Amino acid sequence: MNIGITVIKSRRSVRSYRDATISEEIIHDALDCAALAPTALNAQPWLIGTVREKEMLRKIADLADYGKFIATAPVCFAIFGKRDEKYYLEDCSAATTQLILGLWAYGVGSCWVAGDKKGYAEEVRKLLGIPKTYTLISLVPAGYPAEVPTIQKKKREEILFSERFSAP
Amino acid sequence: MNIGITVIKSRRSVRSYRDATISEEIIHDALDCAALAPTALNAQPWLIGTVREKEMLRKIADLADYGKFIATAPVCFAIFGKRDEKYYLEDCSAATTQLILGLWAYGVGSCWVAGDKKGYAEEVRKLLGIPKTYTLISLVPAGYPAEVPTIQKKKREEILFSERFSAP
Numbered sequence: 001m002n003i004g005i006t007v008i009k010s011r012r013s014v015r016s017y018r019d020a021t022i023s024e025e026i027i028h029d030a031l032d033c034a035a036l037a038p039t040a041l042n043a044q045p046w047l048i049g050t051v052r053e054k055e056m057l058r059k060i061a062d063l064a065d066y067g068k069f070i071a072t073a074p075v076c077f078a079i080f081g082k083r084d085e086k087y088y089l090e091d092c093s094a095a096t097t098q099l100i101l102g103l104w105a106y107g108v109g110s111c112w113v114a115g116d117k118k119g120y121a122e123e124v125r126k127l128l129g130i131p132k133t134y135t136l137i138s139l140v141p142a143g144y145p146a147e148v149p150t151i152q153k154k155k156r157e158e159i160l161f162s163e164r165f166s167a168p
Numbered sequence: 169m170n171i172g173i174t175v176i177k178s179r180r181s182v183r184s185y186r187d188a189t190i191s192e193e194i195i196h197d198a199l200d201c202a203a204l205a206p207t208a209l210n211a212q213p214w215l216i217g218t219v220r221e222k223e224m225l226r227k228i229a230d231l232a233d234y235g236k237f238i239a240t241a242p243v244c245f246a247i248f249g250k251r252d253e254k255y256y257l258e259d260c261s262a263a264t265t266q267l268i269l270g271l272w273a274y275g276v277g278s279c280w281v282a283g284d285k286k287g288y289a290e291e292v293r294k295l296l297g298i299p300k301t302y303t304l305i306s307l308v309p310a311g312y313p314a315e316v317p318t319i320q321k322k323k324r325e326e327i328l329f330s331e332r333f334s335a336p
Binding site: 002003004005007008009011013029031032033035036037038040042044046047048049050051052053056086087089090093094096097098100101102104105106111112114116117128129130131137138151152153154156159160161162163164165166 | 171173176181199215221224258264265268269272273280299305319330
């Protein structure tokens, strides 16, 4: 079994965390994974923050409609994209994905909470002191899983095609 | 050393391929990695195609301004997103990232070629017979690397912050 494949395939969105600290080494490595994401023209148009202070986690949780569980996570990452880079949304989504997989490679669960197109994006930006030239793309609360949910995925024939598409 | 982390950190964008076929097992596994990407509200708003016919690879390469090397790849994946899903660009970017990492876990190199916001997105969509409700997000030519480029990345202090941002 290919371990890289296993890490990617086994990842689930985790919203419930054990009361355990994540080591600096793991956070460091996961951030490096994010920073090494593919990025158009090597722009790397991101700022990536690590929030651990309880009071700040609660403030962010209060703002995020689908992210109330951020208050219960030992850490929350925040990824901001530089608005004037054409592919900032793709690039920051790639970085978010690599961050999540980097955490999961260590058994740390996390969940992508939307930032871009959310009413609270601007408030989170101000809260964390980020320059106006950037906008919130994602919030990623993380912790050791209290439970790992099961998932329902579409059938392969619904989403995959070879050479040329023909409707199912 | 954590193998999952190593896979993620060692990935590079590969644009030059050896003349060797990629096995069905690898393509199958990499597509599963893409299909298991995080997706808002479990929408999975994607169609993912695998193109291997030389003539089609050449047609796509001719269209893609920064993707001329698609013609030299043994395979090219094409990821399309459902326009009416709010987070289709984030979701399809996550799927593209997981596809690329899944290939790399097997030593197969690839390169993210932009689709969204490109003038040729509509032409590639028509070429592959994709319904109008979808739009091209990315093209991912892949093959065993003839060479793996080095990269220049920003310094950690340029892109990372803890608790609250303060300009460098």
